[in-house]
Amino acid sequence: AQKVTQAQTEISVVEKEDVTLDCVYETRDTTYYLFWYKQPPSGELVFLIRRNSFDEQNEISGRYSWNFQKSTSSFNFTITASQVVDSAVYFCALSEADTGRRALTFGSGTRLQVQP
């Protein structure tokens, strides 16, 4: 069965600091997809990135970057020069393709507090 672990329950940083959110996953599928979502206090889950299991290239989008390493089953998320607006709960999620089960398994989430 698939599993996603976000060991960091809560992280607090000061504005402009860099912060990395960890995500470790378990799956038996060879084809799977990994996602990061942001959930601000308003409650809506905002999609940030999708990665498939065959694409290990790191990705950068503005202040956000993602490091996918199959060897360690990790898909970590770094925010550079954090801002107060980055304060939210961040979820890593996994979806397996081999079984055809089109559903997301979420990690427990990491609450990020960025202090001014």
Add this chain to the structure above:
Amino acid sequence: DTEVTQTPKHLVMGMTNKKSLKCEQHMGHRAMYWYKQKAKKPPELMFVYSYEKLSINESVPSRFSPECPNSSLLNLHLHALQPEDSALYLCASSQETSVLTEQFFGPGTRLTVL
């Protein structure tokens, strides 16, 4: 239009009431989902609809009854709920293709059962 809308935003109901949650998307997505999220927990999948047919039911109690009247709409009918059913109910949609795509979420309905 890349939006999933949900109504109502907030709902308070008694244990004997019958109510419905509504979800709508106009992105042409053919997969739609209901998730339940308790405070400080991740969303948990309840139901998946694919091409208006129920494809996954995560052993949800029958007091929750989903309905997909057409490809744009998804309802969740509630009846005889318990206080522990109080949660944020999230609807999502995605393209239904051989390649898994991201799910787009609505803002949720915050449900309180008295």
